[in-house]
Amino acid sequence: TIMVNMDRFFIAGLISTAVVAYYTTPLEVLARISIIPAAIMSVMFPAFSAEFAKNRARSRELFFQSLKTIFCLVFPIVLVIILFAETGLSLWINPEFAAKSYRIAQIMAFGALLYGLNLIYYNFIQATGRSDIPAKLHMIELPLYLGLLWFLTINFGLMGAALTWLSRIIVDFFVLGFISLKLLKN
Numbered sequence: 046t047i048m049v050n051m052d053r054f055f056i057a058g059l060i061s062t063a064v065v066a067y068y069t070t071p072l073e074v075l076a077r078i079s080i081i082p083a084a085i086m087s088v089m090f091p092a093f094s095a096e097f098a099k100n101r102a103r104s105r106e107l108f109f110q111s112l113k114t115i116f117c118l119v120f121p122i123v124l125v126i127i128l129f130a131e132t133g134l135s136l137w138i139n140p141e142f143a144a145k146s147y148r149i150a151q152i153m154a155f156g157a158l159l160y161g162l163n164l165i166y167y168n169f170i171q172a173t174g175r176s177d178i179p180a181k182l183h184m185i186e187l188p189l190y191l192g193l194l195w196f197l198t199i200n201f202g203l204m205g206a207a208l209t210w211l212s213r214i215i216v217d218f219f220v221l222g223f224i225s226l227k228l229l230k231n
Contacts, residue, residue, distance in 0.1 A: 071150035
């Protein structure tokens with residue numbers, strides 16, 4: 046939760062409270078995309094847990110089917126947002142707001158896709174009884190994230206904060222994905 050909200054505090058403190066809305070508006074809208082993978086994972090978590098203990102082959106099937114399902118549901122939404130972020134924000138709010146916020150929305154849309162896939166990794170790892178792994182990863186990430194957030198926000202403003210947010214999701218995507226695949230092989 047600290048990493049999820051820290052970027053807003055950095056933006057307000059390092060740039061200005063006046064620009065926080067240009068960052069948080071796309072972030073809050075795109076956070077709604079995570080409802081789709083979260084709903085799927087609420088069903089899949091018990092299945093992952095039961096199948097991992099007794100039938101690894103079925104566990105692998107469920108894992109890869111979940112990845113495919115979430116990708117197929119979320120990718121079209123993300124693609125539309127990436128392609129039409131400026132137009133959508135112009136129509137919804139106004140062209141001035143869109144000009145300052147649409148690139149942030151595009152970055153966050155890509156992050157929303159990866160985040161949805163990360164939910165599979167995160168839930169799968171937890172379902173195998175290894176809840177310590179994501180916790181340890183986040184403990185390692187926290188100081189690195191805060192340092193990068195400070196540096197990029199100071200030097201690149203809102204774009205730097207958005208890229209820091211995306212970088213954390215990318216790290217989780219690769220690390221948790223790698224660990225998930227390793228657990229599937231065992």
